[in-house]
Amino acid sequence: MSKFRKKEGKGLQKINTSSLPDIVFMLLFFFMVATTMRETEVQVRVKVPEATEVKKLEKKSLVSYIYIGRPVTHVERMYGTEPLIQLNDKLISDEGIPYESIQDFVLFEREKLPESDKSKMTMSLRIDENIPMGKVDDVKQALRRARALIINYSARKEYREKGRQR
Amino acid sequence: MARETPEVNGGSLADIAFLLLIFFLVTTTMDTDTGITRLLPPEPEKDQETEVKVNKRNVLVVLLNRSDRLMVGGYEMDRLDLKAKTIEFFTNPLNNENLPEMEETEIQFPIGSSAMLPPDGIWRGRVSKGVISLQNDRSTTYGKYLQVQNELVAAVNELRNNFCNFHFDMDYEELNTSNTIEGEIHDGIRKIYKMNISESDPKNIGGRN
Numbered sequence: 001m002s003k004f005r006k007k008e009g010k011g012l013q014k015i016n017t018s019s020l021p022d023i024v025f026m027l028l029f030f031f032m033v034a035t036t037m038r039e040t041e042v043q044v045r046v047k048v049p050e051a052t053e054v055k056k057l058e059k060k061s062l063v064s065y066i067y068i069g070r071p072v073t074h075v076e077r078m079y080g081t082e083p084l085i086q087l088n089d090k091l092i093s094d095e096g097i098p099y100e101s102i103q104d105f106v107l108f109e110r111e112k113l114p115e116s117d118k119s120k121m122t123m124s125l126r127i128d129e130n131i132p133m134g135k136v137d138d139v140k141q142a143l144r145r146a147r148a149l150i151i152n153y154s155a156r157k158e159y160r161e162k163g164r165q166r
Numbered sequence: 167m168a169r170e171t172p173e174v175n176g177g178s179l180a181d182i183a184f185l186l187l188i189f190f191l192v193t194t195t196m197d198t199d200t201g202i203t204r205l206l207p208p209e210p211e212k213d214q215e216t217e218v219k220v221n222k223r224n225v226l227v228v229l230l231n232r233s234d235r236l237m238v239g240g241y242e243m244d245r246l247d248l249k250a251k252t253i254e255f256f257t258n259p260l261n262n263e264n265l266p267e268m269e270e271t272e273i274q275f276p277i278g279s280s281a282m283l284p285p286d287g288i289w290r291g292r293v294s295k296g297v298i299s300l301q302n303d304r305s306t307t308y309g310k311y312l313q314v315q316n317e318l319v320a321a322v323n324e325l326r327n328n329f330c331n332f333h334f335d336m337d338y339e340e341l342n343t344s345n346t347i348e349g350e351i352h353d354g355i356r357k358i359y360k361m362n363i364s365e366s367d368p369k370n371i372g373g374r375n
Binding site for chain 1 (some may be wrong): 170174177180181182183184186187190191193194195198199200201202203204205207208209302303304305306307308309311312313315316319320323365
């Protein structure tokens with residue numbers, strides 16, 4: 001009898017999974033270090049262009065974001081398909097040049113910075129590559145009027161072969 | 167014989183860790199912010215209509231029309247040739263009369279920072295008076311516009327980098343501006359090769375569709 005039982009117990013051998021948590025934790029820590037929290041939900045489709053001369057934006061706290069693109073599907077129903085401007089997390093749907101919204105936005109963001117950093121406030125323009133410049137020019141004019149003069153055209157790093165560079 | 171302490175069941179630990187992992191995958195983004203930083207000109211005062219007289223030879227008009235075609239100094243040009251053209255414009259190596267005037271300038275660099283400079287650390291040379299005027303139509307696509315901006319910035323960066331390599335044996339990019347000496351070098355080079363790119367107020371330029 002005892003012989004029989006022993007045989008059955010040996011039939012299926014379990015895989016040792018005791019190192020699985022370690023592996024998963026390692027992955028977890030990798031992602032915690034390598035990524036940043038998503039702060040705003042972007043409601044416009046933005047595919048930024050590529051450029052070779054890009055630099056990293058160093059101080060994230062000085063940066064406010066302006067997105068310009070065509071709305072994503074669920075926003076489309078409300079706003080149509082024309083390009084929209086989003087300031088940090090707020091969509092604006094002004095007709096004409098959005099002087100007032102941007103002025104308010106700049107003042108609000110500038111107020112959040114410490115006195116010493118107010119002049120270093122940077123506006124990161126994340127603009128879809130297929131947007132006509134008219135919309136971009138409007139925003140730039142509004143930023144000039146609001147005295148937010150440091151801007152950053154967001155772009156992905158483009159690697160160009162030496163041979164192609166004339 | 168002492169009884170063994172019962173082991174804690176660690177089977178669910180993997181599940182917990184997976185849950186955390188998936189949470190972080192969803193709520194975080196990978197992209198680091200990169201881009202080209204530019205300075206907008208301040209808005210002019212209302213009553214002051216500034217009509218700056220600029221010699222014609224000192225201006226290079228870079229024009230992007232509504233069908234995204236590039237015209238530089240009156241001729242159509244491929245985007246990849248723009249960088250070389252810009253470098254030629256800013257250096258005027260042959261003292262061409264149609265390229266910008268060069269002004270004899272002295273710029274003080276930190277003493278002893280370079281073997282290529284005289285002992286007093288003053289660089290004497292020609293600095294361009296050239297200005298690039300970048301114009302675009304309201305229908306130009308942004309992607310194309312940024313590519314052109316990129317070429318212009320690339321040209322100036324290359325000039326600065328060459329100067330820095332030659333005189334200080336280092337890349338312009340690597341200059342650490344929080345260091346006093348390197349900061350002075352950085353500012354000095356910026357005075358020699360200025361990022362003189364002016365953008366006109368937006369207007370409709372037109373062009374073929």
